[in-house]
Amino acid sequence: MKKVLSSVVAAIALIAVAPSTVMAIGGPSGAKIDYMLQGQIGEVIMNPYEIAPLTAIIRNGGYVLKNASVRIVPKEGGQEIKYKVSDKHLLTHGGIPVFGLYPNYVTSVEVEYDRFLADKKEHFKETYKIYAPNVYAEPTGTQLQTAGFFEKANIVKVDPKFKDRLYLVNNLMEKTGKGAKVVWNNPTGGALEWDFNSHNFIIDTTGEIRWFLFTPPIHDLRSVVKSGNMMGFKQNDDGALSWGFGQRYVKYDILGRVIFNRELPFNYNDFSHSMDDSPNGNYFLRVASSNLKKLDGKNVRTVRDVVIEVDKDGVVQDEWRMFDILDPYRDVNFKVLDQGAVCLNIDASQAGKTLSAKDLEALDKSDKFGDIVGSGAGRNWLHANSVDHDAEDDSIIISSRHQSAIIKIGRDKKVKWILGSPEGWSDKYKPYLLTPVDSKGNKIDCGESGSKCPGYESEGGGFDWTWTQHTAFKIDEKSKGDIIYVSAFDNGDSRGMEQPALPSMKYSRGVIYKIDQKKMSVEQVWEYGKQRGNGFYSPVTSLTEYQADKDSVFIYSATAGGEFDFQTGGMKSQPNPFLLEFKYGEKEPAVEIQLMNTAGYQAMPFSVQKAFK
Structure with a gap:
């Protein structure tokens, strides 16, 4: 025993006075690189x-x-x-x-x-x-999130001109038990409970995923300031990605290096849908007011009805308070909305139902505020889902789902024009309504109400307004002076200011308008989707956008193909979105890819060359 003890003591003494080949990190010569190098440089x-x-x-x-x-x-x-x-x-x-x-x-x-x-x-x-490693997405625990969630996309066609394309996809998953635990209070209202996991990835034209965003390090469904739907993705001119979620707006390069990750300024809350990078270096964010004093003395958080401009340092340079600029009591359009799909608040048990004038009157008189369709600030009366800064005249173009209108507003906070049905606008706004014309400049008669134009029912032509549309983007490369071109995704709910006799009669389309801002006229110059019928119909979300690098038009019909279960009020199956790209002016797509078992928000081409230029 004494022999063993003396040996241990000797060993300890040796360790104390001599370098240890066992304990030294890099061996007897000190620290060194001890991981594998494959080539002529580093790890x-x-x-x-x-x-x-x-x-x-x-x-x-x-x-x-x-x-x-x-x-x-x-x-x-x-x-x-x-x-x-x-x-x-x-x-x-x-x-x-x-x-x-x-x-x-x-x-x-x-x-x-x-x-x-x-x-x-x-x-x-x-x-x-x-x-x-394999692709990962936060589990929802529902049967809708199956192995099919990661299935390779279905490639229908790819024109050789587009074979090098990469597409960034911003999709949303089912709500989980982790999220949607809190709502705003003091003041009440807002859209804090609108909280989904996100699935963001890039695919190539063979349907393979080549990049995905691993969200847990920056997104936490249990945190008020780190949760929310990831939306509004844009690839900026410097190649990096900007987007927002809940109470944050961020910018990262494609490797994941943070450029900025900021909370919204205290005066605003509930980012969603749109973050536009402007040529002036600033960002235009669709947010809401975190505290609005109403004329009746009540304080509320508003819902999707404020746009702010922030500079590169996050300082707010300007704001557009839409409840002061537009009419928050124009309710003609949301009286006819399908209450089964009010944007992402999909409730199949309410499919086909609309709000009556009595319902709205009772709601207006109540203290019920928040992410609900209704009149006045504090409710979802506008639902602005895109903002595009027109640097040429320093105005913004917004898309309002719940007004079924695309609206241009100046830096002076004055309306410049309104592209949408004239039905229900008060006298104050009637001078700004665009008049529909044909290719020869002749006025198009849209009926007594102004909501049903010749293109409303005729296939392959005519003119129609957009209905519950998403995205309204000026096509800078095609526009000049007072003549501008604007693209939109016309979802099609409440088309003609009514619900159709059968849900299967609904359809969506991508559309491009030519607007003469001096003559205050609008001509429909291109559309696609009507011929695809209900199978192409996306009740919510989606995008249409011009792509300058290939002189093309990109469409993402992001919630097409989902099947509702009208007995349970849930969904039998996830949507199967369509991703299309067209050579400019052509009537059939050059690219068609269908994603499987996933609910989409938006998608767009991504340039790896721009990312590393």
């Missing part, structure tokens, strides 16, 4: 900023790198991704950024670069083998 860091698992950085290994390029070798029959990396990105990330790895797969990544050490320059071209 591979996967998911470098914790929120983009299909990305990596090949570190520079202490060298100066320049003139780098990357090629993601496709699977057999897959889509190649290749891009150049500007020197500023090599410096920012400390190496070569890798984007587009296949999930649950060892991807071959070819890199080419110049390596400098002092005055010595060497050129390398080498291949890395990089494994990336």
Whole structure:
């Protein structure tokens, strides 16, 4: 026993006075790199900023790198991704950024670069083998979220002109038990309970997911200031992504590096739908007032009816309070809304039902405020779902779902024009209503009410307003002076200011209008979707947007194909959204991809070249 004890004491003494080959991190010579290097520079860091698992950085290994390029070798029959990396990105990330790895797969990544050490320059071209994990989305615990949630998309057609396309998809999942636990109080109202998990990813034209956003590090359904629907994604001119959720608005690069992640200014709450990056460097956010004093003395939080402009430092430069600019008591349109699908508050048990004048009158007299359709500030009377800054005359164009109107408003907070049915507007706004005309400039008769135009029922032509539309974007490249072009996704609920005899008669469409702002006229110059009928119908969400790089029009019919269960009031199946892209002016899509078992919000082409320029 004494022998053993003396041996232990001797060993401890030896450790105290001599370097230990066991305890030293890097071995007897001190600290060193002890992870595998695949090439001539540094280590591979996967998911470098914790929120983009299909990305990596090949570190520079202490060298100066320049003139780098990357090629993601496709699977057999897959889509190649290749891009150049500007020197500023090599410096920012400390190496070569890798984007587009296949999930649950060892991807071959070819890199080419110049390596400098002092005055010595060497050129390398080498291949890395990089494994990336499978796609992940927060579980909802419902049977609707099945393995099919991650199924490869159904590729219907892809024109060769578009074979290199990547599409960013911003989808929303079922609510979970973690979220929607609180509502605003003191003052009351707002839309805090509008709280979904998000599923955001990029697919290629073979249907493979090549990037996804791992949300848990930045999104917490249990936190008031870190929860909310992720919406309003845009790829900015610098290649980075901006979007918002709940009480935050953020900007990250495609590898997940944070550029900013901010709470909304205290004067505002409940971001959703739209965050527009402007050429002036500012951002236009669709928010709401966090505390409005009504004329009757009540204090309320408003719902989706304020736009603010913030600068690069987050300082509010201006605001558009729509309850002061427009008429929050124009109720003609939301009297005919399908109460089964009031935006994302889908309740199949209310499908086909509308609000009566008596219902609205009782609601107006009540103290019931919040994310409900009704008149006046504090209720969802406007539901602005997009804002687009027209830098040419420093105005904003908004899309209002619950007014079925696209509206242009100046910096002076005055209405410039209204594109929508003239029905129900008071005398104050009638001078700003656009007159529909044909291609020769002749006025189109839309009936006594003004809501039913010749294109309302005729297939393949005519004119129609938009109904409960989403997105209204000026096409800058086609516009000049007083003649501007505006795209929209016409969802089609309450078309003609009524509910149809049968739900199956509803349809959605992408549409482009030509507006003469001097003559105050509007001409419909393109549409698609009517011929697809009810199978293409999206009761909520969706997008239509011009793409300058390929002179094309992109459509995402984001909630098409979902099947309601009218007995339980729930859904039998998730929607199967359609993603389409058209050569400008053509009547049939050049690209058609259908996603499976997922409820979409918006989607858009994504440029990896822009991301690393």
